[in-house]
Amino acid sequence: MLIEYFKPMKSLIVALIFVFPLFANIHAKPIDSTFYDIQLTLKGIKNDKLYLGFYLGEQTFIVDSTVVDLKTSSLRFKPNRPLAEGLYFIAHTEGILFDLILANEADFSIVTDIQSPYDSAQITHSKENQTYFAYKKKSDASQNEVRQIQAMTDMLRRAKADKSVLAEQQQKIRERYEALEVFTRQLIQQNPSLLASRFLNLITSPPVPADVSPVLDNRKPNPAYWYSFRKHFFDCVDFTDKRLLRSPFYTKRIEQFLGYMSTNPDSVKSELDFILEKTRPNPDYYRYTLNWLTAVFDNNLEKMYNADAYLIHLVEKYHRNLDSGTDKYVMERLEYKVNAFKNVLIGNAAPAIELPDTEGVKQSLYDIKTDNTLIIFYSSLCSHCRTTLPQLQSILQYIDSSKLTIFTVCTDGQKEPWLAFINEMKMQNWKNVLDTKQDSDIQKKYATWNLPVMYLLDKNKNIVANRIRVDNLPDLIKSLYEKQ
Numbered sequence: 001m002l003i004e005y006f007k008p009m010k011s012l013i014v015a016l017i018f019v020f021p022l023f024a025n026i027h028a029k030p031i032d033s034t035f036y037d038i039q040l041t042l043k044g045i046k047n048d049k050l051y052l053g054f055y056l057g058e059q060t061f062i063v064d065s066t067v068v069d070l071k072t073s074s075l076r077f078k079p080n081r082p083l084a085e086g087l088y089f090i091a092h093t094e095g096i097l098f099d100l101i102l103a104n105e106a107d108f109s110i111v112t113d114i115q116s117p118y119d120s121a122q123i124t125h126s127k128e129n130q131t132y133f134a135y136k137k138k139s140d141a142s143q144n145e146v147r148q149i150q151a152m153t154d155m156l157r158r159a160k161a162d163k164s165v166l167a168e169q170q171q172k173i174r175e176r177y178e179a180l181e182v183f184t185r186q187l188i189q190q191n192p193s194l195l196a197s198r199f200l201n202l203i204t205s206p207p208v209p210a211d212v213s214p215v216l217d218n219r220k221p222n223p224a225y226w227y228s229f230r231k232h233f234f235d236c237v238d239f240t241d242k243r244l245l246r247s248p249f250y251t252k253r254i255e256q257f258l259g260y261m262s263t264n265p266d267s268v269k270s271e272l273d274f275i276l277e278k279t280r281p282n283p284d285y286y287r288y289t290l291n292w293l294t295a296v297f298d299n300n301l302e303k304m305y306n307a308d309a310y311l312i313h314l315v316e317k318y319h320r321n322l323d324s325g326t327d328k329y330v331m332e333r334l335e336y337k338v339n340a341f342k343n344v345l346i347g348n349a350a351p352a353i354e355l356p357d358t359e360g361v362k363q364s365l366y367d368i369k370t371d372n373t374l375i376i377f378y379s380s381l382c383s384h385c386r387t388t389l390p391q392l393q394s395i396l397q398y399i400d401s402s403k404l405t406i407f408t409v410c411t412d413g414q415k416e417p418w419l420a421f422i423n424e425m426k427m428q429n430w431k432n433v434l435d436t437k438q439d440s441d442i443q444k445k446y447a448t449w450n451l452p453v454m455y456l457l458d459k460n461k462n463i464v465a466n467r468i469r470v471d472n473l474p475d476l477i478k479s480l481y482e483k484q
Helices: 020-027 127-158 163-190 195-201 223-231 249-260 265-279 283-298 307-319 328-344 383-396 415-424 441-445 470-483
Strands: 037-043 049-056 059-067 074-077 086-092 095-102 107-113 122-124 354-356 362-364 372-378 404-410 431-434 453-457 463-466
Touching (some): 049 095, 059 086, 095 195, 127 163, 163 195, 283 307, 307 328, 372 383, 415 431
Parallel strands (some): 037 107, 404 431
Antiparallel strands (some): 037 074, 049 086, 086 095, 372 453
16 A cells, blocks of 8 residues: 655645755755756746746745756756755646656766656656656556546446446446555665655555455454554654755655544544654654644644644643754743633633623523534624625524524624624624623633634533534434434
8 A cells, every 4th residue: 555645736836844954954964965967858848937936845945947948958057055855846836747856977968858848858867856756657657547447436426336346436446546655666666765755655554464454354453553654654764864854755654544543532643643653763853743733734624623722732742842943032922822712622611701692691501501513603793604604594594493503702802893793794693702801711611713613512601612613413313313
C-alpha cells in the first residue's frame, strides 16, 4: 500500500505563517550547498520568464528567475549563490510546471515537453533527477489509470452493478497502487545513496510483518496490524537529514499519519506525543513538526473534532518549553486562545450567561429546561452572520422546540440594529439576548472572535459540540436525538 504523495498546489504561494522562524533557521545553514548551472529546453513553452523556487515543507519560495529564448525554448538558471540541497521547482506566474532535485550535481540539463515534463524528459548529468522523473512518470501514469477505473466504478455503481463487479474494480485499483509501490521500492534499492531515494522512502508504506493481516476473520480491523503500522510509520525518516524538510514529502508523511490516528481524544494526544518524541533529538525537525501540527489544529478549529483540545495539549506540553523556540508574540497569541478554549472544551459545563432579552428581562442560560440548547453568538453588524442566519433558520424551523431551545446572543451591544435584525431574520420564536458590554467576559469565555459561533449543550448544560459549522448541524442534532 503506497503512501500517496499529493501534488503541490498549482499556484505560486509564498506563505509566511508563524512557522517561518523555523524555516529561516533551516535555510540559514546550507551546509549541503552548491553553485548550480541548470540548462533547460522546454518544448512548447510560451512564457518569456520562468522562476526557480524551493520547498520548505508545504511552502514555496522563489530564489531565481531567468528569461526564456522562445525561438529555441531554452533557458538557464545559474544563481550567484550556493543553494541548499532539496526539492525545487520550475514555475511561471500561473503556477508550478514541474519539480526537480538539487543535490550536489552542479551542472546538468533537462530537455522535455512542457505538456508532459516527466514523460518526455531527457536528463543529462543528473542521476537524482533521472530517478525522480522516472518515479513521477510511473506515478502519473498510475494515477491516470486509477482515475479511469474510478470513473468506470462510479458508472457501474449508478447502474447498480453486481457487488462482485464493483469489488473487481476496487481490486484493479489496489493492483495499480501495489505495482507503483514495487516500482518505487526498486528505484530506492537501485539508488540507495541518492536524495531522491530518501524522498521516495517517505511515500512507502511502513514495514508490517507479512503474516499480520489488516483485518480479522470477521472483517473488522486487526489491532495488531494497525499498532505495528503506526509504530513503524516514521522508520523511513532519517531525522539527522534536514534536507527532507526542504520538500513536501515529510509534511505529507505527518498528514498521512494523522489520517490513521484514533478518534479517541486521549489516544490522539498520545499519538501526537509519539510524533514529537521521534523528532525531539533534532531541533529542526522538532520545531518544524510542533509548529506544523499546531497550525493544523489552529486553522481547523471548526472543521476538526476536538481540535481545540489538541491545540491546548501542544501549547501546554511543548510550546511553553524553551526548546520549542516559539516566538514570544506567537506564544502570546497561542496563550490567549488556550485560555479561551479551556473554558469551552467538549464535556465542560457551559459558562453561565445572564443577559437582557428584547423586553429588558434578564434571561439565564441555566434556567432553560429542554433536553438540549443551541447557543448562537452573532452580531447584527456582521455580514457573514447575515448570510448564515437564514441558513440556520431553514435548518432549525423543523426542530421540536420542546427538545431544543435556540438561545442567541448578539455580541455587538447595539440595541436598535439588534431588534431590526431579529425582525428581518424572523428570530422571534428564539430566545434572544443582547450583550451590551464592549469588553465582555462572556465573549472571552466562549471565544467568540470569529462570528457566528455555535455551541450545542445537553440537558445539564454540558458542551456536546463547539464551534459548529452550519453544514454539520443537521447531522449533529440528528445524532444527538438518536442517542437520547
